[in-house]
Each structure stands twice: as structure tokens, then as C-alpha cells.
Amino acid sequence: MPPTRLAAGASIEALKAAAVEEIDRHAEEIVRVSQRILAAPETGFKEINTARLVAAAFTRLGLPYREGIAVTGVSARLEGSRKGANVAVLGELDSLIVAGHPNADPDTKAAHACGHHCQIGSMLGVATGLVNSGLAEHLTGSVTFMAVPAEEFIELEWRSHQRAIGRLEFLGGKPEFVRLGEFDDIQIAMLAHTSADYPGFSIGNSSNGMVGKVIRFHGTAAHAGGRPHLGVNALNAAHIALAGIHALRDTHRDQDFVRVHPIITKGGTVVNAVPDDVRMETYVRAASVQAILEANTGVDRALRAGALAVGGSVEIETVAGYLPLRQNGALSEVFASNARKLVGEGRVVHGDHGGGSTDMGDISHLVATIQPYVGGASGAGHSEHYVIKDYHLAVVEAAKALAMTVVDLLGAGGAGAQKVLSGYRPAMTRTEYLSFMRSLHTSKTYTE
Amino acid sequence: MPEQNHASLKSAAFKAIDRARDEIIGLARKIYETPEVGFEETVTSGLVAEKLEALGLNVRRRVALSGLKAVRRFSAASPTIGVIGELDAVRVPGHPDANPETGAAHACGHHAQLGSLYAVAVGLNIPELSGPLSGSVAFLATPAEEFIDVGRRLQRRESGEIHFLSGKQEMIRLGAFDDVDLAMMVHTSSEEPSGRFIVGGSSNGHLVYSVRFTGRASHAGGAPHEGINALQAATVALTAINTQRETFEERDVTRVHGIITRGGASVNSVPAEVIYEGRVRGRNLAAVDKVAARVERCFKAGALALGCEVQVTAIPGYLPIRNDPAFDEVFVANAKAVAGAGSITRQPYDDTRGGSTDMGDLSHLMPVIHPYVTAARGMTHGADYKISDYETAVILPARVMVGTVIDLLADGARLAGEIRQKHQPAYSRAEYVRLQTERLRTIQYRGQ
Numbered sequence: 001m002p003p004t005r006l007a008a009g010a011s012i013e014a015l016k017a018a019a020v021e022e023i024d025r026h027a028e029e030i031v032r033v034s035q036r037i038l039a040a041p042e043t044g045f046k047e048i049n050t051a052r053l054v055a056a057a058f059t060r061l062g063l064p065y066r067e068g069i070a071v072t073g074v075s076a077r078l079e080g081s082r083k084g085a086n087v088a089v090l091g092e093l094d095s096l097i098v099a100g101h102p103n104a105d106p107d108t109k110a111a112h113a114c115g116h117h118c119q120i121g122s123m124l125g126v127a128t129g130l131v132n133s134g135l136a137e138h139l140t141g142s143v144t145f146m147a148v149p150a151e152e153f154i155e156l157e158w159r160s161h162q163r164a165i166g167r168l169e170f171l172g173g174k175p176e177f178v179r180l181g182e183f184d185d186i187q188i189a190m191l192a193h194t195s196a197d198y199p200g201f202s203i204g205n206s207s208n209g210m211v212g213k214v215i216r217f218h219g220t221a222a223h224a225g226g227r228p229h230l231g232v233n234a235l236n237a238a239h240i241a242l243a244g245i246h247a248l249r250d251t252h253r254d255q256d257f258v259r260v261h262p263i264i265t266k267g268g269t270v271v272n273a274v275p276d277d278v279r280m281e282t283y284v285r286a287a288s289v290q291a292i293l294e295a296n297t298g299v300d301r302a303l304r305a306g307a308l309a310v311g312g313s314v315e316i317e318t319v320a321g322y323l324p325l326r327q328n329g330a331l332s333e334v335f336a337s338n339a340r341k342l343v344g345e346g347r348v349v350h351g352d353h354g355g356g357s358t359d360m361g362d363i364s365h366l367v368a369t370i371q372p373y374v375g376g377a378s379g380a381g382h383s384e385h386y387v388i389k390d391y392h393l394a395v396v397e398a399a400k401a402l403a404m405t406v407v408d409l410l411g412a413g414g415a416g417a418q419k420v421l422s423g424y425r426p427a428m429t430r431t432e433y434l435s436f437m438r439s440l441h442t443s444k445t446y447t448e
Numbered sequence: 449m450p451e452q453n454h455a456s457l458k459s460a461a462f463k464a465i466d467r468a469r470d471e472i473i474g475l476a477r478k479i480y481e482t483p484e485v486g487f488e489e490t491v492t493s494g495l496v497a498e499k500l501e502a503l504g505l506n507v508r509r510r511v512a513l514s515g516l517k518a519v520r521r522f523s524a525a526s527p528t529i530g531v532i533g534e535l536d537a538v539r540v541p542g543h544p545d546a547n548p549e550t551g552a553a554h555a556c557g558h559h560a561q562l563g564s565l566y567a568v569a570v571g572l573n574i575p576e577l578s579g580p581l582s583g584s585v586a587f588l589a590t591p592a593e594e595f596i597d598v599g600r601r602l603q604r605r606e607s608g609e610i611h612f613l614s615g616k617q618e619m620i621r622l623g624a625f626d627d628v629d630l631a632m633m634v635h636t637s638s639e640e641p642s643g644r645f646i647v648g649g650s651s652n653g654h655l656v657y658s659v660r661f662t663g664r665a666s667h668a669g670g671a672p673h674e675g676i677n678a679l680q681a682a683t684v685a686l687t688a689i690n691t692q693r694e695t696f697e698e699r700d701v702t703r704v705h706g707i708i709t710r711g712g713a714s715v716n717s718v719p720a721e722v723i724y725e726g727r728v729r730g731r732n733l734a735a736v737d738k739v740a741a742r743v744e745r746c747f748k749a750g751a752l753a754l755g756c757e758v759q760v761t762a763i764p765g766y767l768p769i770r771n772d773p774a775f776d777e778v779f780v781a782n783a784k785a786v787a788g789a790g791s792i793t794r795q796p797y798d799d800t801r802g803g804s805t806d807m808g809d810l811s812h813l814m815p816v817i818h819p820y821v822t823a824a825r826g827m828t829h830g831a832d833y834k835i836s837d838y839e840t841a842v843i844l845p846a847r848v849m850v851g852t853v854i855d856l857l858a859d860g861a862r863l864a865g866e867i868r869q870k871h872q873p874a875y876s877r878a879e880y881v882r883l884q885t886e887r888l889r890t891i892q893y894r895g896q
Contacts, residue, residue, distance in 0.1 A: 224694075228694045228695055229695045229696065229697050231695070233691065233694070233695075236691035236692075236694075239687075239691060240684065240687060240688045240691060240749060240753075241753075243683070243684050243687045243688075243753075244684050244749075244752075244753030244754070247677070247680035247681075247683065247684050247753060247754060248680070248753075248754065250668075250672045250677065250680075250718075251672055251673045251675070251676075251677070252673065253673045298755065301752050301753055301754075301755055301895065301896070302684075302752075302753040304752055305684065305688075305748075305749035305750070305752040305753035305895070306688075306749070306753075308745055308748055308749040308752055309685075309688035309691070309692075309745055309746045309748075309749035310688075310691065310692070310745075311742070311745060448745075448748070448752070
């Protein structure tokens with residue numbers, strides 16, 4: 001570790017320059033961590049080896065950390081010299097499952113088709129920049145580096161089981177972090193997400209919230225050739241339910257960005273038996289909580305209609321998903337000013353509403369939050385074509401922009417953070433959040 | 449053999465028919481050119497009445513709105529043989545001879561039945577028969593055999609004009625068949641080769657539905673989310689019904705089919721009222737009821753999926769026909785005498801043809817036969833159904849029916865008595881009226 005060269009009372013610009021210099025110096029190492037994670041993808045709450053890489057990096061930086069938070073999460077804190085705001089810099093540990101992806105795990109089909117491996121790289125890049133430059137003692141407040149599990153809301157049946165056996169309550173990593181108090185002393189949260197849509201950075205994007213649903217249609221098995229009239233076809237129930245869901249689409253308002261996109265995870269057992277056990281998973285997404293709940297009512301009716309039509313039953317478990325993302329405007333502007341310095345004026349844009357969902361949305365209801373996007377990827381997100389073409393932008397430049405923003409917030413006595421926080425009112429307290437999330441969880445069997 | 453015994457009587461009767469041949473065929477052609485749908489056959493009924501009155505028969509008009517009845521008495525009042533002709537046309541707007549306004553067309557050959565009915569009256573009107581035949585012949589022209597225009601007929605029912613929705617059902621209820629001991633009619637068929645009689649067989653029973661989905665209108669472009677789409681509810685219901693088809697057992701000869709008679713008011717308004725008219729057919733009432741229960745679930749499911757209301761009116765349709773084998777034998781003997789020994793195709797009595805007729809209802813009260821004469825071309829109820837050989841379609845069956853009546857009523861009506869004796873009626877008129885009245889049900893369901 002090089003000796004601290006920063007003079008007492010160093011300017012914000014000097015602090016930023018020091019952080020950037022350290023990030024550049026370790027650029028190759030930071031990118032290598034991302035690429036190692038790319039090569040060994042793990043899905044949510046199973047990111048054991050990914051978490052180990054993060055822990056090892058914290059160890060190298062001399063940062064004390066805690067691990068095993070929400071099963072696989074890791075958290076480390078860098079204290080400034082004076083008390084002040086606590087800024088969280090986040091990276092997501094988990095991968096998706098995309099069988100055809102060039103970097104998919106041949107056994108599990110897990111693949112980093114959403115660029116989370118770059119987030120871990122950029123988060124560690126920020127840590128490297130701030131620690132190695134020794135600028136912590138010039139900061140008022142602290143920085144918490146979080147490697148968070150399970151942002152992708154997948155494998156719902158498995159996660160539901162984890163909840164049943166008490167390992168989880170919520171099915172996403174950040175809601176679990178909130179439940180466990182990891183955000184209790186955080187005032188500001190930042191995460192840079194990769195994107196294939198932008199040449200540089202995008203700020204201010206909003207996103208849909210959602211609930212998850214685990215659905216099971218129960219029918220009656222019978223020989224599909226010999227005695228189909230004695231069966232109750234659960235796959236047909238699902239088929240009718242899907243028709244019902246689609247029939248409702250013209251009632252979705254444009255401004256609500258409603259998305260309902262089910263998959264069938266079990267469509268029958270053997271082809272010569274009438275399917276008696278058919279399972280679906282879906283999200284119901286929309287831009288506001290009210291729109292989610294309204295659309296969800298329609299989806300539930302359609303599911304019940306499927307069961308009613310065939311004379312079977314349907315078990316609907318609705319689980320709390322994520323809240324819509326509402327980025328903090330003042331904080332976005334701080335980030336944007338740093339991003340512009342790095343990539344130029346024309347390569348930083350204001351983003352639109354996206355139909356996807358993230359548990360950073362939940363965090364955005366509790367603390368001042370930004371989730372800027374950084375370019376460098378290509379291909380459709382969540383597809384086998386999504387790959388990182390420009391690691392320098394996606395990881396290194398992202399780390400610099402985040403580190404510079406931390407300096408703006410916590411340098412100069414923490415005036416930047418105070419400015420952001422003075423204009424910020426959280427939408428919910430932690431208690432309100434948890435009770436709302438718990439109210440979303442319902443489980444009911446319908447036999448009409 | 450009876451046909452030899454009564455050969456001279458038959459020969460005299462046939463000569464009378466031959467003399468009136470052009471007039472008989474002229475009547476059938478005239479009716480063909482004046483197609484009218486059920487309960488509205490005023491012109492048709494008037495044409496038949498005039499002809500029968502010209503023979504000196506006393507005609508009771510307007511039985512069941514547009515039906516008629518005339519009785520020719522021989523040397524005793526009873527037994528009475530009913531000879532039936534159906535008055536109504538079906539709606540096939542694409543038929544070349546359809547009424548351009550109503551779309552009504554004789555695409556089922558009922559006009560030929562009326563020609564035959566008149567021919568039988570002509571043949572039996574000769575004085576030579578008055579002494580030898582003991583009993584009477586009742587000529588019954590029955591309205592509304594085609595179970596169509598259900599909405600309009602339900603209105604007639606509400607206004608008290610009718611109680612049942614078909615002509616023979618109504619005429620039974622009104623007592624028009626009370627003095628009839630055996631009844632027959634011959635229906636045309638387009639099966640090949642021409643000039644044959646198909647004897648035996650059965651028909652499907654059915655239950656008729658009038659289903660009204662009620663949603664909420666709104667601007668389809670401006671505020672589709674404010675509406676509740678009744679047409680979508682109907683399509684979900686129909687999709688659901690289609691998934692049930694795999695549960696239909698072949699031996700039941702199940703048929704489920706329908707039309708949408710109101711599918712919305714204007715294309716730029718979310719459809720608030722959709723009316724479906726359909727029916728469930730099967731070889732017996734148990735088979736019908738089994739499927740009806742499933743179909744009714746599907747109507748509800750459509751309403752549930754969209755959150756609208758549905759009113760399902762189940763209307764008593766027809767009972768499967770039970771042709772009387774002993775009665776058939778008398779007909780067969782006469783058909784062989786008239787058309788040759790090879791003119792008979794026999795169909796097993798449990799072999800349903802898939803369609804339905806209200807002769808089925810009558811067959812539950814008395815011995816009935818409903819043979820077919822192959823004399824048409826094209827598809828029944830299709831745009832190409834056409835009779836061009838009126839000799840075969842009208843005169844030939846009339847001769848067979850005349851011979852049959854003579855055999856039944858000659859020798860002190862011995863044969864008619866034997867057939868009546870052997871026959872076990874399924875219901876009395878009162879029992880029948882109760883059964884059919886009880887089949888009428890209305891289900892009101894609100895999907896929520």
C-alpha cells in the first residue's frame with residue numbers, strides 16, 4: 001500500500017484525483033475479479049464462491065467485513081475521520097439462469113446475463129480507490145461496501161422452500177438486508193448497473209415494482225388415451241388462466257407499464273396421463289404499487305377461472321417482490337457531474353422508465369438512492385447475447401464515478417451528503433416497509 | 449301380407465296422388481320460394497291450410513302460433529295416425545334461394561315434407577277408403593323445428609305467446625297430439641344414392657343455451673381500463689369449452705357449438721353486452737347433462753376471468769328420438785312395394801345421427817317413425833342444399849306414408865292397435881311438460 005500523500009485539508013478535486021489514480025492503478029485487478037465471477041456464475045442465495053472472492057478482496061484491502069448476511073451477503077465498512085452520513089456502495093452477487101449463454105455454467109446453466117459481475121468489480125474498485133489512496137481520513141461519515149445476494153427474483157419454488165425452513169423471509173437479497181437491519185444506519189445508497197443501451201452513463205431511470213406468484217393447479221390424473229373423461233386437466237386450467245390473463249391486457253394503462261409474464265415450471269408428469277399438477281410462476285409488475293395490486297387482482301381472477309373451468313383447484317401464493325425504483329434527483333445530479341468528467345458531456349443521459357424490476361427499488365423507498373446505468377454491455381439483457389464488451393467502462397469508469405460521488409458527498413465536512421439528505425424524505429420507515437411487504441404475502445387455495 | 453291385402457286400396461290412393469302431382473309439387477315449390485323461420489310461418493301455414501280446406505278438411509289454424517291441424521275421419525274416430533310436416537326454414541343467408549331480408553332458406557327440405565303431407569291428404573281423401581279404414585288421420589303442420597332465434601323466442605315466451613321454444617313441444621303441451629296414437633313424417637336427406645329410405649337410427653338430445661355476459665362499456669381507445677370487456681369474457685369461456693373436448697366420450701356423440709348473436713355495440717366502445725347462443729348435444733339426457741355441467745362452469749370462468757357478470761339460461765331442447773321398430777316395419781314393407789326391395793338402408797336404433805329434432809320429444813309419448821328419403825343434394829343447413837327431384841322428395845314418401853296408413857287402419861286398425869299395444873310411452877303429456885319445464889334454468893353469476 002502506498003503511503004498517504006494527501007495533505008490535510010486537501011480539496012475535493014485532489015481527493016477525487018487520488019481515488020481515480022488508485023482505481024486506474026488497480027484497473028486490471030478489478031476487471032479480473034469481475035471476469036472470475038463471470039466464469040463461475042451462481043444464482044441467488046447460492047453465491048458462496050462469489051462471496052468468498054469479495055471477502056478475500058476486503059481482506060486484501062484491510063477492511064473488516066461481516067459475511068453470511070442473508071445467507072451469502074458480505075458487508076465491509078470504511079470509517080471516515082468524523083461522524084457523518086453512511087453511504088452504501090452496492091454490488092449484486094447473483095447470476096441469472098440462461099442456458100445458451102457463452103459463459104453459462106454447464107451444470108446449473110447459471111450465467112451472468114445481467115452484468116452483476118461488473119457491479120462487484122466496480123464496488124471493489126471504489127473500495128480500492130478510497131482505501132489505497134488513504135482519503136478516508138478526509139471524509140466525514142463512512143462508506144459501507146455491500147455485496148448483496150439474489151437480486152434476480154428467480155427459482156421461486158426453491159426460495160419459498162428456504163423461507164419455509166427459516167433461512168429467508170423475503171425472496172430478494174436487499175429486502176432481506178433491510179429486514180436484518182443492514183440498512184438501518186445507511187442514509188445514501190448507490191449501485192452502478194451495466195447496460196447495453198447507453199454509450200456512457202444514464203441517470204434517473206425508474207423501474208417497475210412487482211409481486212411474485214407461485215401457482216399450482218390441481219387436477220385429477222387419468223389415462224390420457226383411455227380415460228380422458230375421468231381426468232381433470234390441470235394444464236388446461238393453466239391454458240385457460242393464461243387466456244384470461246391475456247384478455248385483461250387491454251385494461252392496463254400505458255402509464256402503469258404493467259407486465260405479466262408467466263412461465264410454466266411443471267406442465268404435467270407424463271404425456272400419457274392427464275396432467276394433475278401444473279405449476280406456474282409469474283411476476284405482476286407495474287410502475288406503482290397501486291397498479292401492481294390492481295393488476296394482481298385481475299391475474300388472481302384469471303387463475304381461479306382456469307381452475308373453475310376444468311373443475312379443479314388452484315393454489316396461489318403471492319410473495320412480496322420489489323418496489324418501483326425512485327431515484328434521488330439531487331444525488332443523480334452529483335453522480336452525473338462526475339460521470340460527465342469521465343466520459344464527456346454527451347455520453348451522460350437521463351434515462352426513462354424501464355419495465356424490469358430491482359430490489360434497489362425497495363432501498364429507494366428507505367434511503368436516498370441512485371442506480372445509474374453504465375454502458376459497456378451488448379445484447380439483450382437476460383438473454384444469451386448479453387455480454388460485456390467494454391470492461392473498462394463497465395467496471396473501472398463506473399468505480400471512478402461512484403468513488404468521486406462518495407468524495408462529493410463526504411468530503412469537505414460532508415456538506416454534499418447534507419445537501420442531498422436535506423431535500424430527501426424517505427417514502428417509508430423500515431417498520432412500515434416490513435409490514436407492507438408482509439401484507440403482500442398471501443397463500444390461498446381456490447376451489448370454486 | 450298387408451300390402452297385397454290392401455293393394456287395390458293403395459292403388460286407388462296412389463292414382464289420386466298422381467292426378468294431383470303437379471299441384472302437390474307446385475305447393476312444395478311455392479313453399480320453397482317463401483321460406484319463413486319458426487313461429488313466423490304464416491304464409492307457409494296459410495298455403496297448406498288452403499290446400500287442406502280445398503279437400504274438404506276442417507283445418508284448425510294458429511295452433512302454437514303458426515301450426516295447424518286437420519283430421520280426416522274414416523269409419524271410426526280412433527285410432528288416429530298423425531302425419532307430420534314441418535313448416536319452418538333455417539337461416540342460411542348465403543343460400544341462393546334465401547330470403548334476402550331474413551336469410552331464411554329451406555336448406556333442410558321441410559318444404560318437401562309439406563308437399564308430402566298434402567299428397568297424403570289427397571291420397572287418403574278418396575271415398576273408397578272411408579269404409580275399409582277404421583280410425584282417423586291427423587295432418588299436423590308443425591312450426592319451429594329448427595331450434596334457432598333463441599333470443600326472439602325467449603321474448604315470445606316472456607310475453608306469454610309460447611311456453612316451449614319449439615313447435616312440436618308447444619303442440620304437445622297444448623294437447624294437439626292428445627288424440628294422436630302414432631305419428632310419422634319423412635325427412636329429406638342428401639345422402640347418396642338418391643331414391644332410398646333410411647330407416648331406424650336415433651338423434652341427439654340437446655340443451656340450448658342463451659348466455660349473456662355483462663361487462664362495462666368505456667371508450668376502447670381512451671379509457672379501456674375503465675371498461676370490463678364482455679367479449680373477452682366470452683372468448684375465454686369459449687376457449688375453456690374447447691379444452692373440455694378431450695373429456696367428451698365418443699359413445700356420447702357429444703356436440704357443443706354456438707354462435708355469438710351480439711358481440712358488442714360499436715368497435716370503439718368496450719363491449720358491455722355479449723350474447724352467446726349455443727347448445728350441448730348428446731345421445732341421451734345423461735350425456736347432455738354431464739357436458740352441460742362442464743360448459744356452465746366455463747361460462748362462469750369467462751366471467752370470473754374478466755370480472756363481469758354472466759346470465760346463463762338453459763333451455764329445454766329436444767329429447768333423442770326413439771323410432772318404433774314395429775311401426776318402421778310397416779313403413780319398410782310399403783317402401784319396398786313402392787320403391788323396390790333394395791331401397792332400404794337400415795340404421796341401428798342406437799346409432800344417433802348427431803342432429804336433433806322435436807320428433808324426439810313426441811317419440812317419448814307415442815310410437816313414432818322419422819325415416820329419411822335421399823332426395824336432396826348438398827349439405828344439410830348449408831348454402832348448397834337443394835332439392836331438384838321433387839318426385840323422389842315429395843311424391844315417393846307420400847305414397848309410402850299413404851300405404852302405411854292404409855295398412856295401419858285397415859282390418860279394424862289391427863296393426864295400429866298392435867303397435868300401440870307393444871309401445872311403452874316414456875312419459876304422459878303431463879310428465880313430459882313437467883320434465884321439460886324443469887329443464888329450464890337460469891344461473892346468475894358475478895365474477896369477482
